[in-house]
Amino acid sequence: MAVNGMALGMRPGKPSTLPHHVASRRTWRARLRQAVLWFVACVWGFPTLWVLYETFFAGAGRFGFTFANLAQAWQVAPFGRYYLNTLVMVFGLLAVQLLFGAVVGFVLARYDFPLKSVITLIFLFQVVVPIYAVMIQDYRMLSSLHLLNTMAGVMLPYTVSGIAVLSFRQAFRSVPRELEEAARLDGYGTFGIFRRVYLPQAIPAALAFAVVSVTYHWTDFLWPMIVTNTDNARPVVVGLAMMAQASESGMQWNLLAAGTAIVILPVLILFTLATRRILAAFAATFNW
Amino acid sequence: MMKAPYKAVAALVSASGLAAVMAMAPAASAAKRNTVELTFYYPVGVVGPLSQTMTTLVNRFNQTHPGIHVNAVFSGNYQQTLAKVETAIQGGNPPDVAVLNHTAQFDLIHLQAIEPLDDVVKAGGFYPALTQPKVQGHFWGVPFQRSTVVLYYNKDAFKKAGLDPSHGPNTWSELVADGQKLQKLGMSGIEIPSDGTVYWEFEPFATEAGHNLGGNDGVHVYFNSAAAKTALQFWMDLSHKYHVMPAGILPWNNVPTDFENQKTAMIVHSSGSMASILQNAKFQVGVSFMPAYKSKYRTGVGGGDLYLFKGIPADHRAAALTFIKWMSAPAQAAWWSIRTGYVPTSPQAMQQPEMQAHIKQVPQAKVPVDQLAYAQPELSTYQLNQVYDVIDSAIQSVIDGQSTIAAALDKAQQQADAILAPYRMQ
Structure with missing residues (x-):
């Protein structure tokens, strides 16, 4: 600082x-x-x-x-609905990712069992393989589950995040065993220890992961575009895409800029307000 | 110390978790009894509220056709729409109808994705330049949103330079002479965009010089023909010999902006840019044919067709045919053309009163239509994106000064031949 x-x-x-x-x-x-x-x-x-x-x-x-540019851009797409969808998908996904990440990360950090390193490797693998490599398989699965064109369908392939699991694992591993033993002596069970001893230590990790997840999913475009068909399930970047296409004409920069502003302003404001905490969380977390 | 932030995170997690569960509920099905629900993917290729224009048009269809309900699905640009279509087909969930590039037909046929539409095309009376050539004996796409390569010029600048503002340069040599006079006004003579898919602006020059870049069979290209070399030499001369065009690669999106800001007196661009150029330019804008090499006018066409997909139920197929016929019919073609800047696709569309009134108001809009008589098919092959990459990077390497014309085009020809060789066996 x-x-x-x-x-x-x-x-x-x-x-x-x-x-x-x-x-x-x-x-x-x-x-x-x-x-x-x-x-x-x-x-x-x-x-x-x-x-x-x-x-x-x-x-x-x-x-x-x-405000004319912003007003004009706002007319191009149902941005109100898209904002709502984006908020539900981005923060809903974050909630689920944090939950799975914390639980799986805890197990990987504190328990020994056969094939543990292989399982850890699978999560690492998930970080490396982009969704576009398995897009058609994902699409088929969603189709058979009747989840095409739903927000759940957009979110499902991302619900377990390798980055979240590995971040939590690293945070939990740095908690001294003595703390856990002291808590056990005080009468806490496994869940109590998880909640009272480990989770508080993982807040920087959760925050740092939240930044990565929110920025990624806030602007994720191709996957939502492919699995959704209606305004009920589409995110705000789709609205931007409606005015950013000019392969057969010149570009109207003011309109494109206003559309971009509609997409980025909320995130920009949030991050400007939280810069200090985010930097600290990043420094503490991404050391795996 | 840790308690407060922990609670905040917990509150966020539980609140959003609830929202996520709510999101799991599948979207309510709007299907009514005895109504065929069609899915129609469309891209947006020109700037502006085009998506709403499309929704309005499709709503009109839905209102006038009880028993059919078309769900219009915006699907990005042309490439993203193709990706969505391919994913949907491989996922066993093809759309019924989609707008895709006219040039995508070879790859779509190879995917066994589309059905021929001979009857619709024959009955539609479209300008032949928009439907030719047949592929494997059939017409596959129905012309919908099509454009041509045109030349825009600044009439005010022409007057100042002592040129006749009633027409643009008629030939390549007039282009050079006019450009040199305009250059004296302190602006560039001409700008031709050269980033991205430059083959599109380049092809008319090659065609005028004697040969198309592509054949009609999807497996042959003519990248290193004498014509292509002459055309590319002319482009290089515009910058380096006659000094009427800025050297280096010029971005597609900036060229109209430069024209509107009077940094250049002429540009080569899509007819699809006309509406925004006419709106933004503070001077009289002229639109003219592409200047001819010696005497032969030529131009290229671009844009998207309506395609019908294979593997959809029979009632969908019948409804989809009704929809495609309606969308491409003269009244709708004229309506769409006026609101988007794409060319009206048939002489009957041109005769619509609404279209005639529009032409009276914006006489420039007639130029791309008249130009269709001189239009040649756009480069179209199997493995299209790979082939485009080959020719685009060859042209750009020459403009960038990294390669000579002959070396770059010969290499491009070899690479394209290698890509297309497997398809020649079939």
């Missing part, structure tokens, strides 16, 4: 008791680092800033501000 504060705004301009040449070298280094960080931040941030500029200022005249 200290590094971040330094880089993103604090100026090392206070009078210093250090010898002059040392202080100036430090100032020089800090400035260089600041400049590099600003440069990288601008490169990464530019597309988003451009989207926001096109959305709220394009076509509004000099220094004007307008």
